Amino acid sequence: MNAQFKKGVLELIVLESVRQRDMYGYELVEEVSKVVNVNEGTIYPLLKRLTNEHYFETYLRESTEGPPRKYYHVTAAGILYRDSLEKEWMELSERVWKFLKQNISDEGG
Amino acid sequence: MNAQFKKGVLELIVLESVRQRDMYGYELVEEVSKVVNVNEGTIYPLLKRLTNEHYFETYLRESTEGPPRKYYHVTAAGILYRDSLEKEWMELSERVWKFLKQNISDEGG
DNA sequence: CCAACTACTTGGCAATGTCAAGTACTAATT
DNA sequence: AATTAGTACTTGACATTGCCAAGTAGTTGG
Numbered sequence: 001m002n003a004q005f006k007k008g009v010l011e012l013i014v015l016e017s018v019r020q021r022d023m024y025g026y027e028l029v030e031e032v033s034k035v036v037n038v039n040e041g042t043i044y045p046l047l048k049r050l051t052n053e054h055y056f057e058t059y060l061r062e063s064t065e066g067p068p069r070k071y072y073h074v075t076a077a078g079i080l081y082r083d084s085l086e087k088e089w090m091e092l093s094e095r096v097w098k099f100l101k102q103n104i105s106d107e108g109g
Numbered sequence: 110m111n112a113q114f115k116k117g118v119l120e121l122i123v124l125e126s127v128r129q130r131d132m133y134g135y136e137l138v139e140e141v142s143k144v145v146n147v148n149e150g151t152i153y154p155l156l157k158r159l160t161n162e163h164y165f166e167t168y169l170r171e172s173t174e175g176p177p178r179k180y181y182h183v184t185a186a187g188i189l190y191r192d193s194l195e196k197e198w199m200e201l202s203e204r205v206w207k208f209l210k211q212n213i214s215d216e217g218g
Numbered sequence: 219c220c221a222a223c224t225a226c227t228t229g230g231c232a233a234t235g236t237c238a239a240g241t242a243c244t245a246a247t248t
Numbered sequence: 249a250a251t252t253a254g255t256a257c258t259t260g261a262c263a264t265t266g267c268c269a270a271g272t273a274g275t276t277g278g
Contacts, residue, residue, distance in 0.1 A: 016209060038266085042266050044228085070225085113264070113265070135256050149257080
């Protein structure tokens with residue numbers, strides 16, 4: 001998968017995932033990968049950025065399967081940001097789709 | 110517009126634009142901007158990259174309105190690359206759309 | 219103690235969009 | 249002919265963000 005296509009979209013997918021329910025980083029790597037393949041080195045720095053920008057709050061919870069997990073919870077500001085990202089993404093992807101479709105007739109002709 | 114969303118997509122839009130008809134850089138800035146806003150500092154380096162990778166060939170043509178224009182013409186390899194990019198873009202955007210839509214019911218409830 | 223799995227962190231790097239400044243040609247104005 | 253504006257191309261420095269790789273650390277089982 002072209003890494004460039006992912007830029008920015010991952011942020012939206014992470015925000016939307018965490019909006020559904022609080023999640024921890026390692027779990028998010030697998031969740032997000034269902035939509036776009038991604039690895040730890042991408043997810044953890046992204047989570048840190050979003051937390052620094054107050055879109056997420058975190059809390060630790062122990063696990064019986066390993067070290068404690070750092071859970072992420074989306075804030076009100078995070079939801080607003082998510083909504084604006086979603087709007088931008090939908091507008092962009094619709095414009096791109098229309099642009100690509102509008103020219104399909106050229107290929108057939 | 111979130112600059113990150115544009116990454117990679119611009120390449121596809123430029124390839125598709127030039128596929129329709131040979132175009133020169135300055136013209137492409139305006140053409141591409143109909144889909145996603147973009148400026149010269151983005152388009153010219155992108156055209157150079159795509160030319161270095163043999164997806165474009167170029168030729169000069171004089172203009173009555175200013176300095177000569179460098180026209181870009183897409184190669185066979187460029188078309189193949191465009192097609193693979195289009196496929197990837199469509200697959201990604203469909204997955205993202207489905208992911209976002211599938212959870213709309215959460216918001217309504 | 220070691221191996222394997224879970225979980226988080228981080229340094230260095232690659233790719234690419236943006237800003238800003240510069241070069242150069244044509245045409246219109248003074 | 250000098251100035252200004254519009255067209256057209258180039259490039260250096262920078263910011264953002266995804267990826268690889270290596271490291272730290274807890275739990276379970278040998």
